[in-house]
Amino acid sequence: MVETTQFFTDKTLFMTGGTGFLGKVLLERILWQLPHIRRIFLLIRPHCAQDVEVAAAMRAERAIFSSPVFNRLRTHHGRRFEGLVHEKVKIVAGDVSCPDLGLPPGQIQALGSAVDVFINAAASVSFHERLDRAVKLYNLSPLNLLYFAKRFNHPTLLQATTAYVREP
């Protein structure tokens, strides 16, 4: 754990899937166990075409930070919890299945060059997903992230996934 803490000290992360089951727990765990992390950019689909930044920020508040998953941090930091989130987590509106992650051109360079570690937890966990959507999310999205990451600083890319084995 000491090595992990050291590795992440002063690092900037870029994470997808924060509104999901795994991503939410992972985000809480990072904020709890890696307090010396510099910043986390959290990519969230805005689910609304107008004012995408505001829409993504509202989704983060409703779907992530008001979750009981964050109770431990809320209790520990008390009134400083909102400030901690505001300081450490920056919400970015986008879509990992799009080239350049659907980011506005003005954000790409600044954001890409700041990131040390990308964590992709975006997924569709339905076993009945349409094939074209599944390919877009599971094959093309990691590639989008990889191409994006490779343009900047050679950062690390972590892919969350599940190996599913079905009995014959």
Ligand SMILES: NC(=O)c1ccc[n+]([C@@H]2O[C@H](COP(=O)([O-])OP(=O)(O)OC[C@H]3O[C@@H](n4cnc5c(N)ncnc54)[C@H](OP(=O)(O)O)[C@@H]3O)[C@@H](O)[C@H]2O)c1
């Ligand atoms: N759940 C587990 O116990 C578990 C355990 C081990 C591994 N895993 C693996 O971890 C990954 C995540 O699983 P999960 O259970 O957290 O899934 P989930 O609850 O369905 O969450 C999926 C997440 O992906 C986001 N997403 C989907 N398409 C996206 C896109 N095009 N651009 C950006 N974000 C997108 C969703 O955002 P929206 O809110 O916008 O839909 C949501 O945040 C999967 O690969 C799964 O196999 C899960």
